[in-house]
Amino acid sequence: MKPKGTFNLFARRKDWESLWYSLLAIVFSFLLVALIMLAMGYNPINAYAALFRGSFGSVYAISLTLCRSVPLIFVGLAVGFALKGGMFNIGGEGQLYMGGFTSAVTALILPQGMPVFISLPLAILAGMVAGMVWGGAIGLIKAKLQINEVIVAIMLNYIAQLLTSFFVNKYFMAKGSMTPQTEILPAGMQLPNIVANSQLTTSLYIALFMGVVYWFVFRHTVFGYEVNALGNNPSAAGTGGVHTVRTTVLVMAFSGALASMAGIFEVFGTYGRFIDGFSPGIGFTGIAIAFIGQGKPLGIILAAILFGSLQAGAMQMSLMEGVSAHIDKVIQGLVIVFIATPNFIRYLLNRKTR
Amino acid sequence: MDAIRMNNITKTFGTTVALAGVDLRIRVGEVHCLLGENGAGKSTLMNILYGLYRADSGDIAINEVPVEINSPKMAQSLHIGMVHQHFMLVESMTVLQNIILGNEEGTFAIDYKKCRERIEVLEHLYHFDFDLDAKVSELSVGEMQRVEIFKAVYRGADIIILDEPTAVLTPQEVSVLFRILDDMRNQGKTIVFITHKLQETMRLSDRVTVLRNGKFVQTVETKDMDPETLATMMVGHAVELVTHKGACCPGDPVLEIRGLKIFSTSENTINLTVRAGEIYGIAGVDGNGQQELERFIVGTERPKIGEVWLNGSDISACTVAKRKKLGLGVIPSDRHRNAILPGMSIVDNFLLGLQRNSRFSSMGLVRHKALEAYAESMITAYAIKVSSERQHISELSGGNQQKLVFSREVGLDPVLLVAAQPVRGLDIGAIDYIHNQLLELRDRGQAILLISTELSEIMEMSDRIGVLYKGGLIVERDADDFTVEELGLYMAGGKGA
Numbered sequence A: 001m002k003p004k005g006t007f008n009l010f011a012r013r014k015d016w017e018s019l020w021y022s023l024l025a026i027v028f029s030f031l032l033v034a035l036i037m038l039a040m041g042y043n044p045i046n047a048y049a050a051l052f053r054g055s056f057g058s059v060y061a062i063s064l065t066l067c068r069s070v071p072l073i074f075v076g077l078a079v080g081f082a083l084k085g086g087m088f089n090i091g092g093e094g095q096l097y098m099g100g101f102t103s104a105v106t107a108l109i110l111p112q113g114m115p116v117f118i119s120l121p122l123a124i125l126a127g128m129v130a131g132m133v134w135g136g137a138i139g140l141i142k143a144k145l146q147i148n149e150v151i152v153a154i155m156l157n158y159i160a161q162l163l164t165s166f167f168v169n170k171y172f173m174a175k176g177s178m179t180p181q182t183e184i185l186p187a188g189m190q191l192p193n194i195v196a197n198s199q200l201t202t203s204l205y206i207a208l209f210m211g212v213v214y215w216f217v218f219r220h221t222v223f224g225y226e227v228n229a230l231g232n233n234p235s236a237a238g239t240g241g242v243h244t245v246r247t248t249v250l251v252m253a254f255s256g257a258l259a260s261m262a263g264i265f266e267v268f269g270t271y272g273r274f275i276d277g278f279s280p281g282i283g284f285t286g287i288a289i290a291f292i293g294q295g296k297p298l299g300i301i302l303a304a305i306l307f308g309s310l311q312a313g314a315m316q317m318s319l320m321e322g323v324s325a326h327i328d329k330v331i332q333g334l335v336i337v338f339i340a341t342p343n344f345i346r347y348l349l350n351r352k353t354r
Numbered sequence B: 001m002d003a004i005r006m007n008n009i010t011k012t013f014g015t016t017v018a019l020a021g022v023d024l025r026i027r028v029g030e031v032h033c034l035l036g037e038n039g040a041g042k043s044t045l046m047n048i049l050y051g052l053y054r055a056d057s058g059d060i061a062i063n064e065v066p067v068e069i070n071s072p073k074m075a076q077s078l079h080i081g082m083v084h085q086h087f088m089l090v091e092s093m094t095v096l097q098n099i100i101l102g103n104e105e106g107t108f109a110i111d112y113k114k115c116r117e118r119i120e121v122l123e124h125l126y127h128f129d130f131d132l133d134a135k136v137s138e139l140s141v142g143e144m145q146r147v148e149i150f151k152a153v154y155r156g157a158d159i160i161i162l163d164e165p166t167a168v169l170t171p172q173e174v175s176v177l178f179r180i181l182d183d184m185r186n187q188g189k190t191i192v193f194i195t196h197k198l199q200e201t202m203r204l205s206d207r208v209t210v211l212r213n214g215k216f217v218q219t220v221e222t223k224d225m226d227p228e229t230l231a232t233m234m235v236g237h238a239v240e241l242v243t244h245k246g247a248c249c250p251g252d253p254v255l256e257i258r259g260l261k262i263f264s265t266s267e268n269t270i271n272l273t274v275r276a277g278e279i280y281g282i283a284g285v286d287g288n289g290q291q292e293l294e295r296f297i298v299g300t301e302r303p304k305i306g307e308v309w310l311n312g313s314d315i316s317a318c319t320v321a322k323r324k325k326l327g328l329g330v331i332p333s334d335r336h337r338n339a340i341l342p343g344m345s346i347v348d349n350f351l352l353g354l355q356r357n358s359r360f361s362s363m364g365l366v367r368h369k370a371l372e373a374y375a376e377s378m379i380t381a382y383a384i385k386v387s388s389e390r391q392h393i394s395e396l397s398g399g400n401q402q403k404l405v406f407s408r409e410v411g412l413d414p415v416l417l418v419a420a421q422p423v424r425g426l427d428i429g430a431i432d433y434i435h436n437q438l439l440e441l442r443d444r445g446q447a448i449l450l451i452s453t454e455l456s457e458i459m460e461m462s463d464r465i466g467v468l469y470k471g472g473l474i475v476e477r478d479a480d481d482f483t484v485e486e487l488g489l490y491m492a493g494g495k496g497a
């Protein structure tokens, strides 16, 4: 007799409780990885010290951490947004490729003489529209044909990645380049650095701003309320006058737009061009980040910074202590496991006590 | 011997004291009824016994042996079973699979044959009659409940707790349930039964325990009691239940249903008119099209044949949102599925359906101040027992959730109110209050369509009555022109008189 089809792991818990879970998961993962390092003959204290130096030890380290965090913030918000509406956006990877590619090509195609304050927003907007379409399609297929969004999203991921790869290789390859990538964008189109000689650009501000927008939508808008209601109990939302089909499509479209921004700002910020296969699974990491952040914007931003710091510090750790740089993936994986299990158990319990 | 002894049980949730030193003694082999107003603590007490909640203090003995019950698993091993008001069945699985879930026979693979044999023996003993291979999603509410009860028996429960089992049942299904419970008592099972219907208490139970506001009032022998005395014990003072029903002076048609076909297979169509200032009662045995009718009027489903008109315009093609805007209020029969956002706060739940109303939003933004003031006024007016408006609605007692939904739907004076089982799960005082509210709405000129499977409610409240049978409206008259017997006959599809 309970409403079916809701995927809402973080909607029912009290704030302090979920914060507690996230912190515990992080602490446990670090401890467990310390044990692994011990078993492998490394000194975990030294290793973690190197990790910390590499991620927060200097201005450069901090800017590297933040640079890695920016795309993670976008995808974390994207997944969180969809989850609020009861949907699982595993298609972030495809959306960010579509977004990054479309905006890069738009930037390259627009006439050179166009003022940057017109062409840059135009290019970004084009990318976001591509992400919206790529995400909205998932919502439309789910709402109209009742096909599980996860399957559709995974398919679309492949299509996006291969499609952009094909176009880059075939039509937009930079002259004389060995790797498949577009020409470098006009200098005016590249976002300015915040810290000199680092890859950290003003895209950080945009990511933080999107966090504020996200908060505002769910705190103050009717649309945010309807999304929440839909995620909470779709049939009650429908009886309460929420257009379930339209809202489903919109949720996925906005989620897609957020995810696409991860790709767009890698292009306009970090790399200055579109590179085939540039994302090391950013879209999937977004899922973990949304869960650790419990769907709350501040939580998502902090979780993204944590993961960004792991990526940034791992190199230092492997250089200084010889611990494989891939250990950051292990920590990330464990955090996800620890977060997911108690949540999952709570989820089952909650269904029972309802 | 006492099957259950709960001593001095205390339980608080934050600042709410749900139970304050409650004692409960239940003898082996009796049917024991737990009574109390909405929010008195009945469900909480039983959830503690079943291991879903931990008591803050107090102790429990089962069959005179002190025990600590930390989980439902533990309760089951003590031969305690519980049937919640909201079933916990896997809808996509068969009856057989649901019954054995968690208690499968066989070492590696499930030995379905052996399970089936065991089930059939028990089925025979307690006179159940299941189609073991039917999907649970195809069952009626009553059947699902019987599966739940049987599941408890299959797991070896000797003590069976039923939390408001009759609230969702039709009178016919109630009598089936009672036959089963009589059977189980004869087999020596102990039964704890929560209800708000005093007639059921009188009919079924051996003894009664009354709770009031989280406190133990008294345990008495049913045979020394009558409904009035029980009501007085529950409320704490003499209760006078009167509905003030004045003459009906209907105005213009508000809701018109024209040639509506409920099931594609049904022969009959529905034609009916509800006018301003009248209560139109739809009587009928559940499953004859009530829920479909509700959906067609609300707009979550569009009719293939037939039209729905509101205030003189055809709304058959309108969205739910549009209909809400035109002044439609709805109390859905399935509260949990259609009226409540379980993971959201009380305030947020007050907004559901009104989120596009200009009183609570402007330019796409929620007007929190207005909303909170509205929620507060409704909570006061309907005496909804809450500890804070920021609380999750799922923390409210069942009856208080129902009151919230009712107050939300009538609060803004809807033009048309569709009230399906509006008093489901409410205590007698609350029922009386809600009924008087409905009459007041009627007298203020609102049109009310009352859909109920309770014959007494239909008879008492309606100005006109139509009987729904197999998707068609087979008779319609002024309420005064029906006798109870006649109505019963029509509901069974009989009589052309």
Ligand SMILES: Nc1ncnc2c1ncn2[C@@H]1O[C@H](COP(=O)(O)OP(=O)(O)OP(=O)(O)O)[C@@H](O)[C@H]1O
Pocket: B013, B014, B016, B017, B018, B036, B037, B038, B039, B040, B041, B042, B043, B044, B045, B385, B386, B387, B394, B395, B396, B397, B398, B399, B400, B425
């Ligand atoms: N999980 C919870 N969190 C906070 N308060 C709760 C919780 N469960 C119950 N309460 C509160 O405890 C009190 C008793 O609730 P309970 O559900 O036991 O009432 P009840 O007697 O079953 O009422 P009803 O007849 O309406 O079902 C209520 O005030 C309720 O709000």
Ligand SMILES: [Mg+2]
Pocket: B042, B043, B044, B163, B397, B398, B399
């Ligand atoms: Mg209850």
